[in-house]
Amino acid sequence: MIANRRHHPASLLFKIGSIIRNSLFIFLILFVFQAGSNSTLVVYGRYAFIAYISWSIVSAMLNWLTTTYALDDQGFYLRHGIFSKTEQAIPFSKVQNINRHTSFFHRILRLTSISFETGIAGDDASVKFDVTTKKEASQLEAIVQQQKDIINTENPTILDETKDFSVAKPTVFIKKTTNERILHFQPTRRDLLKASMTSFSFLLLIPLLGSVFYNISEFINLDERLEYVGASILSSPWLIAIAVTVLVVASFTFGIIHSFIKYGKYEISSDSQRIYIKKGIFSEASFSIAKERVQAIEITQTFTKRILGLAEVKLISAGSLSLDSEELNINSLYPFLPVDQAYALVSELLPGYRIQMDMQRLPRRSLWIRILKPSWIWLIATAILFYFKPKFLSIEETWWIGSSILLILIVLSRVLDFLHTRYCLNEELIQLKNGGFTSTLFVTKREKIVEVEMSQNRIQRACGLSSLQTVTRARPIHTSYLEDVPDQLVVTFHHWYRGRSNEVQLESTK
Incomplete structure (x- = not known):
């Protein structure tokens, strides 16, 4: 050839x-x-x-x-x-x-x-x-x-x-006969504006200016000039307001331009066999994967995205998703999709991955186990704060205030993890959702799971709970966890996973 x-x-x-x-x-x-x-x-x-x-x-x-x-x-x-x-x-x-x-x-x-x-x-x-x-x-x-x-x-x-x-x-x-590509998604101006706000790209301007100033100051002394300009601005409230306004407008403008350059020509399309993702204006990158090669779907929501009703859908595959040292992150089906649109897009691209909205929650006893579980991070941080007893803004009680805030965040994260953790077994599909401030929904087929592990400590055994771990072939290996689930789910999952042997045997005879 x-x-x-x-x-x-x-x-x-x-x-x-x-x-x-x-x-x-x-x-x-x-x-x-x-x-x-x-x-x-x-x-x-x-x-x-x-x-x-x-x-x-x-x-x-x-x-x-x-x-x-x-x-x-x-x-x-x-x-x-x-x-x-x-x-x-x-x-x-x-x-x-x-x-x-x-x-x-x-x-x-x-x-x-x-x-x-x-x-x-x-x-x-x-x-x-x-x-x-x-x-x-x-x-x-x-x-x-x-x-x-x-x-x-x-x-x-x-x-x-x-x-x-x-x-x-x-x-x-x-x-x-050539398969015609179907265009599923192109970001609008509103989508790009949401992307710039959600990604906090407008905050990149300040460290960028600091880096430029540091590099220039190596050759030209700018300290005296900046001190003069700073003193002039601080001398007048109007100049302070104007400087702050200019900086805010410049930061948001920079964020919008950065998002437009990164996601301006983002396209998601597919044909009957493959999925195609393309992005970039000055530097273009594209990615294509056979639908049968998709090992799993991962839908992630950060705390900010959850407030705005957005989500990021990733395709998990066994192949690498980068060229040389540059990470393309091209496996993401646009990081700022509305949740409903994200679920619909998954169904359009991969009809075999049907996301079920009705999922099982954890029993209430799982919440108490998570809250009462000792936190080594909090214990170590509290010991360090107590030993050094730092003073923030001349506040004597800084160490226990910081310890209390950290404890509240840890407890809140565990409560959110309990509320977000859900699961669903549906014929050949499994859905696992967990996470605190950032939640992740993992969806894969039974035939894609190469290893499972079921564990149980003494406290879980007394409460009739267990932990479940699944391993999916990817680069790197993808591992999903589901902790403090009822023992009944473990038994059901065991029988459900045994059906994989029939599917693997059928695949090998093709």
Whole structure:
């Protein structure tokens, strides 16, 4: 399909640029800030720096020359290594997610990057093309998806990892009717305004200005000028009011602009087989996942979002959701969805995940166990406050006031956790909800749960309660907890989970 070839030549340019960017701070220290120094440490440091940069650039060039890839109708074939050659064969059937990221520099050169994430653990868990043309990225994505469809409809053949790389077998493409994408969500201006308020992005302006001031003050003395400006403003109530108004307006404007840049082109769409998420204006990122690869759904509400009736829906999968060191967080179905719309969107994208509103609550005895459970955080914090006895605003009783406030917050969090904790078993689905100031609703299928654990301490045994833990395959492994549930639920869950053996057996015979 695609014969043995090297990566795009611009990837070498990006690599050298990354080396220079990461070494810029050391360069400024050795050659700018210490330009007139004849210290032995500085002199040898310069030689070592030049040697390091030279070797890094040569190594990058050799890596580009010796790194190749190829494709056929079964998978990727990768070869890399300067002195020690390494060959890999990654079948298409292992691909979980497809991530695309177009940074600002990618857009200038009309390039992009694409990553095919697998459920394999380790450093070789993905096939990455850090720099490639948009045409080639679309071609690679189409090939992978088309071959995965063929593999899923036919008996897959065994991938030969010792195969010769020099010749690529021709492939006969099977024409299939293309599935039209359905656009499910695009944020409106009102949604973007809610996002800027809920995310508190307007608070980013003050630390940003502080960072800029700190960096500039390293070269230019601004303290005297700022003291003069500050004294002038404080001398007049009108100037104070104007300065506060300007700062508030600038902060909210900055927050709105930040939210618009981050979520302005957010799109959620799907076809019959995959879910597609796209975001970003200056730096674009996209994510696609096969619906059958979704391991679970997680709906989270922070305290602020609960007040505004918003929620964040995340797709949990076995593949990685990041490119290089940059976390894309692209698995989120828009972090600021109204609750009703979030539930409806889950049903539209994944009809197999039917969220039940009627869920079982915990018995009242669970509340008393949670309230009376000792809090090590409160005990340690109280001991530290009592020992140092700090004085806040010259208040002598600061230590016990702080201890009391912390105790109230802990008790309130446990009460909220009791009120939020609910559960539901429905045929092949399980729903677990818990959390104090931040609540999380976890929904998955029985066949996706790979491990369960049921425990019971002495106090729980006396009250007829137990704890339940489920493990779902993801990266990293996703663990859900449900504490102080009735013993009857544990028995019911045990019988319910035993039905998984039939589902797994049916899957293996396909």
